[in-house]
Amino acid sequence: MSDAALRVMVVDDHPMWREGVARDLSEEGFDVVATADGCASAAARAAAVRPDVVLMDMQMPDGSGAEATAAVLAAHPGAHVLVLSASDERDDVLEAIKAGATGYLVKSAQRSELVAAVRATGDGQAVFTPGLAGLVLGEYRRIARSPEPDAPTLTQRETEVLRHVAKGLSSRQIATRLSISPRTVENHVGAALRKLQLGNRVELARYAIEHGLDQE
Incomplete structure (x- = not known):
């Protein structure tokens, strides 16, 4: 999928961060079709604009990122959710993946890393900040036993x-x-x-x- 065709929605309750990420992605050629600041608004806008990729924060005023992820995917099952969070805590990562997120990136990632992650997520790949992929796979294998x-x-x-x-x-x-x-x-x-x-x-x-x- 080309960047020009990739429709992205940014969900974060911090206006400056949200708009900064949206601006960066627009400058990189992505089509930022919406932003949202909470669970309810994210689900409503996902249903309306049908983004390919949703960048999702883990802390929202009306719920967690995992709850917002589940709500977005219920409203628009065709979306791919990439978490972009300040937290790299095990429970946050696993809750997000269990809710349906396909990847997890920490906010300390460089702009080039974010761009590559959004692109890969749009192609259906699972993207993780180094170190988190092993955590997720380890948990899945524990469950599988x-x-x-x-x-x-x-x-x-x-x-x-x-x-x-x-x-x-x-x-x-x-x-x-x-x-x-x-x-x-x-x-x-x-x-x-x-x-x-x-x-x-x-x-x-x-x-x-x-x-x-x-x-x-």
Whole structure:
């Protein structure tokens, strides 16, 4: 997705910071379609303007960033939420990811890091400040050690596809590795989404990581 087509919304309760980030992203060629200062306004504006990427603070006057993330994704499921927070506390990071955020960046990041993170988030990649990715993966693997009862059964091929999704490969790359067509890959991805009752490829990758498939 090109920067010009990437629609971004900035959510932060500090006006100067919010407008500064919005200005920086606009200068870099992103289309900043809205800003918001809280959970309720973020959800309402996400529904109205349908951004591709939402930059989300973790502290809001009417709730947490995790609550705002969940509200935004309920209002516009197609959005990708990238947390931009002063906090790198374990609980904040995990709550944000559990609420549906695809990445987490601390506010001390350089402008170039932020721009690259927004771009990657728009492409559906998971982006983390160095050190936080390991924390998140470690937590998912800890959870995965306790098997879920009545877990859906995937076919061998669906599991193979899921393993490559967990490693961040595109449908075309997966198709090449498995010697099948990209359409067949998408069919397997769709079947896995239905069986696991997940909404999109990011959630599917998260499920695969939780179950250690990226290590196989």
